[in-house]
Structures are given as C-alpha cells and as structure tokens.
Amino acid sequence: MKKLSILLLISLVISCTEKEKSEGTLAKNILENLTYTVDTVAVDVGEEIFNPGMYYRYAKNENDPMVYFAMGENQEIHEINLNSLSLTKRIFLEKDGPNRAPRYIQDFDLLPTGEFFLADYATQGIYTAEGEKTFGFQMDPDEFEGLEDDLTSLYFNLVLSPDKKNGFSTPTKKMEFISQIAMVDLEAKTGKLIDLPALELTRNFRTTYSFENGSTTYGDFINLKKIRNQLFISSGSTSDIYIYDFATDSLTLKSFDHQLVPSKKSGEFPPRADSQERVEEIGDEIRKQVSFNQFYWDESREMYFRFATKSNGKTETGETKKQDIYLFAYDQDLNLIGETTLDLRYPPFRAFFYEGKLYSYMPVEENPGFVIFDLKFTAN
Numbered sequence: 001m002k003k004l005s006i007l008l009l010i011s012l013v014i015s016c017t018e019k020e021k022s023e024g025t026l027a028k029n030i031l032e033n034l035t036y037t038v039d040t041v042a043v044d045v046g047e048e049i050f051n052p053g054m055y056y057r058y059a060k061n062e063n064d065p066m067v068y069f070a071m072g073e074n075q076e077i078h079e080i081n082l083n084s085l086s087l088t089k090r091i092f093l094e095k096d097g098p099n100r101a102p103r104y105i106q107d108f109d110l111l112p113t114g115e116f117f118l119a120d121y122a123t124q125g126i127y128t129a130e131g132e133k134t135f136g137f138q139m140d141p142d143e144f145e146g147l148e149d150d151l152t153s154l155y156f157n158l159v160l161s162p163d164k165k166n167g168f169s170t171p172t173k174k175m176e177f178i179s180q181i182a183m184v185d186l187e188a189k190t191g192k193l194i195d196l197p198a199l200e201l202t203r204n205f206r207t208t209y210s211f212e213n214g215s216t217t218y219g220d221f222i223n224l225k226k227i228r229n230q231l232f233i234s235s236g237s238t239s240d241i242y243i244y245d246f247a248t249d250s251l252t253l254k255s256f257d258h259q260l261v262p263s264k265k266s267g268e269f270p271p272r273a274d275s276q277e278r279v280e281e282i283g284d285e286i287r288k289q290v291s292f293n294q295f296y297w298d299e300s301r302e303m304y305f306r307f308a309t310k311s312n313g314k315t316e317t318g319e320t321k322k323q324d325i326y327l328f329a330y331d332q333d334l335n336l337i338g339e340t341t342l343d344l345r346y347p348p349f350r351a352f353f354y355e356g357k358l359y360s361y362m363p364v365e366e367n368p369g370f371v372i373f374d375l376k377f378t379a380n
Helices: 199-205 276-286
Strands: 002-005 019-020 036-041 057-060 066-070 076-081 086-092 106-110 116-119 124-129 132-138 151-152 166-169 180-185 190-195 204-210 213-217 222-225 231-233 238-245 252-256 289-299 303-310 326-330 334-340 349-353 357-361 371-377
Touching: 057 106, 066 106, 076 199, 086 357, 190 289, 199 204, 199 231, 199 238, 204 276, 213 334, 222 289, 289 349
Parallel strands: 019 252
Antiparallel strands: 002 036, 036 371, 057 066, 066 076, 076 086, 106 116, 116 124, 124 132, 166 180, 180 190, 204 213, 222 231, 231 238, 238 252, 289 303, 303 326, 326 334, 349 357, 357 371
16 A cells, blocks of 8 residues: 655526625635645455456446446456455456347446446446346437427437436537537437537537547536536536436536636637647647546535646647646535645546545556545535
8 A cells, every 4th residue: 555645825497597606705714724645545356357448338326335346348247346356356248149238338227226337339228236227228319209300410429317317418419510519218209409508618628530430529528426416517618507306407607716726617718620740639629727526425424526637738849738627616516615736747547536545546557546635624
C-alpha cells in the first residue's frame, strides 16, 4: 500500500422546466482547508487469470461492499468485495442463443431487483445474476411511435428507470448535434424527445473528422448518469445540469455560481476537421478551457462531489503538460458549498464512494486495483 498525504489550501413534468441557481458567492467554502490521503491497493484474485485492463463499466448499489465490473469483449461480469479487496465471483455470459449478452458491453447497471442491465449497439436486455436474459428490447428509433423520423440511433448513454419501464438515451442524427435526450416507454413502444436548452452550447465545443468508414469526434458530449433514483444530465461545456426525477416525472435545471472557474466554456471551434491530425489539434484547444465531469454521491456525508479539468497544452517536445484539477462539493439539495484545486495528474476515473472514501479503479500490475481518496475537511 502506498500512501501520499497532501495539505491543500484549498418541474418539467416533461413539458415544464424549473430553473434553480446557487445564490451568490459561497458563504463558506468547506473545501478551503481540505487535506487528503491517496492509497493504492490491489485486489486479490486468487488463481484466476484475466486482463484487468478490460474492465470497462462498473455498477454498484449504495452502501453495498460489492462492486461489479463488466469486462467488455470477454462478456463477463466480475464481483469484487471492497471489504476484503478480493474477487468473489466471475459471471460468464452467453455469446449465442436466447441468453446472448452484448458482444461489447457499452452500458451496464445493477437494478434494484438485483438484475443486470447490459447493452451495446446491437443487443439490449435485462439479465439475472446467473446470466439468464429475462427481457430484451431494441433501441431503434423505428421501434417507438412519436419519435422524429430522422433519428439515426438511440443506444448511446442508455439508462433504464428503476422500475425498468422507461429507457433514456442521447439520440443521434446524421452529421448533426442535438441537445436532447430520448425517453421511451419499453412496453407501450412510444417515445419522446426532451429539449435541453442549457446544454445547447455543447455544439460549439466539439469537432468531427469524417472518413470513408466512420468518423472521430473530439470535445464535449451530453452525458447521462443515474444517481439516487434521479438522472443527472450534464455536459463538459458547462457546470449547468439537468436533473430528471423518475418518481415525479419532472426535469429541473440547476446552475452554479463558481468562483474558482468559469461556469461555462466560451467561444466557438470548427465543427468539422479535414484530417485526424487537425481534429486532435482542435480537441486539444477545446480542453484548454475547463471541462466539467460527472457527479458522485457520498452517502456517508450526504453530499455530492464533482471534478473538472483544464489542459495546459503540450511541451515543445510534444509531451502533455500536467493539467489543472478542480474539486467541487454540493449539499444534498445540490447547492454549491465548496471548491478547490487538487495536486493530481489525472482526476479519478470509474469512481464511486464507499464508506466515505472515493474509490477510483486502476489496475495494479496484473491485478485489478483501486486508488482510494480519503478526503478530510470540516463540513460545518
């Protein structure tokens, strides 16, 4: 175990949108005198052999010591016990037949029933803990009445409601950015698009290079994340977020008055690039402004946290300079209550809170592992 201790001074009821904004400057910045430790730990896998770098998505229930990782093209789910830091189960999914799992698991969730939701561009379904498929569906625009005819896909960022009745995703149109999410009723086969005007500026901070067999896009995207039975809808371009509440069928816009960073990107960038080199150059320029990451919920403190990053470009020899890392804290009502900088090279990735500590997945040599952040500050 390695330890580093650092001291830092640190309601659309689908048709009606309500906007909420944090008031004025921070009355008290609870992260002003943050200290934290960083521990790196390995997971004991016994005699099991696999590539821990293939862990792609994770799923976890609050307060549960078990965390599940989907293994991408291996079509496996691994269960890890955080208390014992050991691999406790490998679930082998079927590649063919009625229980066929997605070939490459793009979306992954642990449902309240204990079932798994698995999806890629071709296969979407709900599976038992033993890998039996209990419900399948196709997120194809043609499958749902009420959607626009020119949609090309519905399978990006796919999320299921806790009751498994509705699916949510970021829809796409050919060569066009849209600031909307799709909501579909999986039983009635109906759907609608929900406008996200506060995230429309995202179109100014992304660029695409198209070639014969596909395209590459750099910059910001609209992201979906399920937290506490709500859907958090965000973009790297702005600190504004939408919260969709599954229970009340309502959408709320939250805005924040940041003091440490601008609350949104500014300017515009070319939406099209004529080469792979050029699309990467434009992407690098976009990242020189602050990019906001997704939210994390800390059950022990009843607080949300969020990271943001800002690139500082490259050295004369082409090496990436150390980026600026920011941490923001919010109360349970999503009021901004703290912000600071962190002396890290990279923000946490594939991360979650457990017992008040932030776990960020990272392979340790040939084993799975975690970087564990223990944040220390006075909340009151």
